[in-house]
Amino acid sequence: MLEKIKETIDFLKSRGFNSPDAGIILGTGLGGLTEKITNSIEIDYRDIPNFPVSTVKGHEGKLIYGDFGKKKIVAMKGRFHYYEGYGSEQITFPVRVLKYLGIKCLFLSNAAGGLNPDFEIGDIMIITDHINLLPNPLIGQNDDRIGPRFPDMGEAYDSYLINKALMIAQNHGIKVHRGVYLATTGPTFETPAEYRHFRIIGADAVGMSTTPEVITARHMGLPCFAVSIITDLGVEGKIKYTTHETVIQEAAKTEERMTKLMTDLIASL
Ligand code: HPA
Numbered sequence: 255m256l257e258k259i260k261e262t263i264d265f266l267k268s269r270g271f272n273s274p275d276a277g278i279i280l281g282t283g284l285g286g287l288t289e290k291i292t293n294s295i296e297i298d299y300r301d302i303p304n305f306p307v308s309t310v311k312g313h314e315g316k317l318i319y320g321d322f323g324k325k326k327i328v329a330m331k332g333r334f335h336y337y338e339g340y341g342s343e344q345i346t347f348p349v350r351v352l353k354y355l356g357i358k359c360l361f362l363s364n365a366a367g368g369l370n371p372d373f374e375i376g377d378i379m380i381i382t383d384h385i386n387l388l389p390n391p392l393i394g395q396n397d398d399r400i401g402p403r404f405p406d407m408g409e410a411y412d413s414y415l416i417n418k419a420l421m422i423a424q425n426h427g428i429k430v431h432r433g434v435y436l437a438t439t440g441p442t443f444e445t446p447a448e449y450r451h452f453r454i455i456g457a458d459a460v461g462m463s464t465t466p467e468v469i470t471a472r473h474m475g476l477p478c479f480a481v482s483i484i485t486d487l488g489v490e491g492k493i494k495y496t497t498h499e500t501v502i503q504e505a506a507k508t509e510e511r512m513t514k515l516m517t518d519l520i521a522s523l
Pocket of ligand 1: 365366367368440442443444460461462485486487488496501
């Protein structure tokens, strides 16, 4: 895998992707943050050696490098999901590439269903921990040059970044929750019984992404910060008919607040 990573980073460096400070993976309907990147270089995933291509509407499939405030970032506009049929190695390959390009932290966002009865549609949840019900992306042969066989997951989400984000949210008057994100394969949204089940086993929100990338990042020692945008509710009495379109619509309404939070957080690094 290291050879493939090297081939990809050589290509990206030749296109000007030099020493980024941070990486961002943007979730469904949340790609607008990339408009704040200046002096940007954009490359379609299909033009990047060894990159998979995103198949989901609302996930454009572009890698964008540039200035974000005073920092250099690389943003993934569009990510890869297990339900698209990709293997774990494909889903997580871009995270490996970002790490070897030199990022110091990984930021992620996703759209999720709220399970905590205190949540409302449009709320932001800072992820403090996760329950991974997707296949673990580290299953298979381990390359000890990249990370350990048995990585610790005691602090999958960086507590320093979480505390910083809480302060920033307070300063801007942005309401945020903290909570546990559960990742499931999808592509179906949950039955009411499944929502109840996920709540009982300790989750505050459910979605179909993020944990493979975070596990991969932690395997390489990369600190992670992630937020969920609550686009629908899996709470008894509040469950409504959900479609991909309603998820995109609700995520878009929260995008501005999420972007503000991420912008200040990255600036504070
Ligand atoms: N379940 C799973 N994934 C999701 C949901 C949901 O309710 N909303 C947005 N992504």
